[in-house]
Amino acid sequence: AQSVTQPDIHITVSEGASLELRCNYSYGATPYLFWYVQSPGQGLQLLLKYFSGDTLVQGIKGFEAEFKRSQSSFNLRKPSVHWSDAAEYFCAVAPFQGAQKLVFGQGTRLTINP
Amino acid sequence: EPEVTQTPSHQVTQMGQEVILRCVPISNHLYFYWYRQILGQKVEFLVSFYNNEISEKSEIFDDQFSVERPDGSNFTLKIRSTKLEDSAMYFCASSPDRMNTEAFFGQGTRLTVV
Numbered sequence: 001a002q003s004v005t006q007p008d009i010h011i012t013v014s015e016g017a018s019l020e021l022r023c024n025y026s027y028g029a030t031p032y033l034f035w036y037v038q039s040p041g042q043g044l045q046l047l048l049k050y051f052s053g054d055t056l057v058q059g060i061k062g063f064e065a066e067f068k069r070s071q072s073s074f075n076l077r078k079p080s081v082h083w084s085d086a087a088e089y090f091c092a093v094a095p096f097q098g099a100q101k102l103v104f105g106q107g108t109r110l111t112i113n114p
Numbered sequence: 115e116p117e118v119t120q121t122p123s124h125q126v127t128q129m130g131q132e133v134i135l136r137c138v139p140i141s142n143h144l145y146f147y148w149y150r151q152i153l154g155q156k157v158e159f160l161v162s163f164y165n166n167e168i169s170e171k172s173e174i175f176d177d178q179f180s181v182e183r184p185d186g187s188n189f190t191l192k193i194r195s196t197k198l199e200d201s202a203m204y205f206c207a208s209s210p211d212r213m214n215t216e217a218f219f220g221q222g223t224r225l226t227v228v
Binding site: 036044102 | 118120145147149155156157158159162169170172205207216217218219220221222
């Protein structure tokens with residue numbers, strides 16, 4: 001079945017440490033891939049997206065993600081996290097061009113230790 | 115910066131009552147969406163709306179649900195007779211075209227059915 005998986009429900013890192021949040025998808029073709037962030041009391045904010053081309057995409061707030069077709073992955077990274085990065089992170093997929101909906105992973109809650 | 119606005123931020127209703135969740139999408143966007151997130155679960159697609167009609171809906175979106183764009187600016191989700199299991203965070207989103215580009219999400223309405 002088509003799905004999006006974020007294997008880590010909760011991750012804790014120290015401020016200043018590097019971060020990688022995992023996302024795997026299972027779709028036949030290369031879907032359109034997104035990472036959203038939800039801070040407490042806020043809506044879903046787009047961090048970055050991948051449609052085609054360079055497999056390393058840069059986003060806002062110093063985040064980047066790399067699309068790896070062979071691994072069906074789209075992992076989110078940040079070299080050095082800040083306390084303000086504490087939030088819920090969602091990977092999402094538009095299964096094909098023109099798809100009317102996004103399919104979300106279950107989210108990863110990021111906690112930052114001072 | 116334009117944003118999607120949802121009201122109210124939190125609504126408590128008794129089981130069996132009708133509720134209307136309201137959204138003001140970004141003004142030049144053409145596609146509108148409702149998603150929901152039951153506590154601890156994934157964000158799930160409910161319905162997409164284009165050109166004053168539903169363009170796609172999920173199996174969750176049964177006869178208890180309806181959507182409307184009553185006045186060219188608001189986009190509403192009505193739940194006719196709420197059930198306990200309708201308790202969730204409901205997100206409205208809009209996009210300038212189909213979902214292969216960025217969708218802008220509102221901050222959500224938390225619906226609690228008691």
